[in-house]
Each structure stands twice: as structure tokens, then as C-alpha cells.
Amino acid sequence: MPNLRGVFVTGTDTGVGKTVVSAALMHRYRGEAPLRYWKPIQTGIEDGDDTSTIRWLGACAEEEIFDRGERLPLPLSPHLSARAAGRSIAVADLARLPSSQEGKHGWVVEGAGGILVPISDTAMMSDLMRQLGLSVIVAARSTLGTINHTLLTIEALRRRGIELAGAVLVGEPDPDNRAAIERFGSVAVLGEMPWFASLDPAALGAWARGCLDAAGLLRRFFRD
Numbered sequence: 001m002p003n004l005r006g007v008f009v010t011g012t013d014t015g016v017g018k019t020v021v022s023a024a025l026m027h028r029y030r031g032e033a034p035l036r037y038w039k040p041i042q043t044g045i046e047d048g049d050d051t052s053t054i055r056w057l058g059a060c061a062e063e064e065i066f067d068r069g070e071r072l073p074l075p076l077s078p079h080l081s082a083r084a085a086g087r088s089i090a091v092a093d094l095a096r097l098p099s100s101q102e103g104k105h106g107w108v109v110e111g112a113g114g115i116l117v118p119i120s121d122t123a124m125m126s127d128l129m130r131q132l133g134l135s136v137i138v139a140a141r142s143t144l145g146t147i148n149h150t151l152l153t154i155e156a157l158r159r160r161g162i163e164l165a166g167a168v169l170v171g172e173p174d175p176d177n178r179a180a181i182e183r184f185g186s187v188a189v190l191g192e193m194p195w196f197a198s199l200d201p202a203a204l205g206a207w208a209r210g211c212l213d214a215a216g217l218l219r220r221f222f223r224d
């Protein structure tokens with residue numbers, strides 16, 4: 001069973017900012033530990049892939065990228081995208097891939113969709129999280145509706161015994177939503193990422209180094 005160092009970035013939904021939060025984590029922590037980004041399951045590969053986005057947005061060196069795993073054409077839930085490709089995703093095989101990597105990297109692993117997305121007929125994204133043994137960061141919208149979605153995600157993680165490392169809210173900061181998530185979710189909000197008019201590596205890097213996890217709560221996940 002892999003016992004990786006690092007975090008698993010999930011979200012309350014697809015399109016909430018998991019990739020952008022993952023890129024921000026690369027900027028924030030690469031000065032403290034060698035990091036490696038991994039997207040184990042990429043659907044809709046023909047419309048673009050998060051690994052390429054991270055190479056650019058995270059200003060990543062090639063050794064910071066682990067480009068292995070399920071690469072599926074249709075932009076559907078992983079179990080449906082795999083089925084359409086005539087494949088079936090085996091969670092245990094996927095979870096073993098990082099063990100081929102020498103060295104002590106801090107992993108930034110990005111899920112697909114949210115935690116209860118099926119990845120086969122018998123497994124969900126939460127099973128992959130558990131098998132990788134990583135603590136989880138929840139990317140969530142900052143705006144109306146986020147309290148419910150974020151608390152539901154946190155509750156589902158806790159029910160499954162998955163460690164929660166924190167949440168990052170993406171979009172126009174909303175102090176009341178942040179406070180409600182922290183209070184009812186008993187979770188640290190590690191950052192409130194503004195909506196960038198022009199999202200690029202320099203702007204994201206500056207925000208990440210100055211404002212993401214300023215207290216360094218994630219440090220223990222990335223290094224000894």
C-alpha cells in the first residue's frame with residue numbers, strides 16, 4: 001500500500017478550481033520540498049488536460065510532473081469515460097503507479113470531479129484517496145451555495161476516515177461564507193484565492209507565496 005507524502009486536491013464539483021489550486025500549491029511549496037504533480041485520471045483528454053495546464057500555470061520543471069495514469073477521451077465521469085473506451089479502471093493498479101518514482105517528493109495529486117465520483121463499477125474517488133494515503137485539500141467556490149457543498153464534502157471525507165488538510169476558497173472572497181465553513185466544518189480555510197482577470201503563472205505565484213497557507217499548516221505533509 002503506498003504511503004505517499006503530500007496532499008490530494010479534491011473539489012466540491014468539477015470546474016471549481018482544483019487545477020488552479022494545485023498549481024498554486026506548486027508555487028507555494030516548491031521552495032520547501034521537491035514536489036511532483038500527478039493527475040491519476042484525466043477524462044476529456046482531447047479537450048485539454050490538467051497536466052499541461054499545470055506545466056504552464058505552475059511554472060513546473062519537467063521533473064515536477066508525473067504524467068502517468070488513465071487518459072480517457074470522453075469528458076464524462078471516469079467510470080463512464082472508461083467504459084466508453086472499453087476499459088475498466090483498477091484503483092489498486094493506479095494507486096501503485098507513484099511507487100515507481102524514486103526519491104522523496106511531496107505529491108500534489110489532483111482528483112477528477114469530487115469525492116463520490118465513481119471511477120469503476122465498484123470504486124469511487126474516495127477509494128483512490130484512501131489507497132494513496134494522502135491528506136485532502138478541498139477546493140470550493142467562495143460564492144453562494146458553497147457552505148452546503150463544502151460541508152457535505154467534508155462530512156463524506158470524515159465518514160470514510162480520510163484526513164482533511166484544509167480548504168481553499170476560489171473566487172471573490174466572502175468572509176461570512178469562510179467563517180461558516182470554518183465553524184461548522186471544523187476545517188482550516190488555507191486561502192481565499194481571488195478571481196484573476198488574467199490568470200497567469202506570475203500572478204498566481206505571487207498570490208500563492210504571499211497568501212496561500214501563510215501559517216504553513218501544510219508543511220508537515222510535504223516534508224519531514
Ligand SMILES: Nc1ncnc2c1ncn2[C@@H]1O[C@H](COP(=O)(O)OP(=O)(O)O)[C@@H](O)[C@H]1O
Pocket residue numbers: 011013014015016017018019020021139170171193194195196197199
Ligand atoms: N482564481 C481564478 N481566477 C481566474 N480563473 C480561474 C480561477 N480559478 C479557476 N479559474 C478558471 O476556472 C476554470 C475551472 O478551474 P479549474 O482549476 O480547471 O477547475 P477544476 O480543476 O476543479 O475542474 C478554468 O478555466 C480556470 O482557468
Ligand SMILES: [Mg+2]
Pocket residue numbers: 018019050110
Ligand atoms: Mg482540474
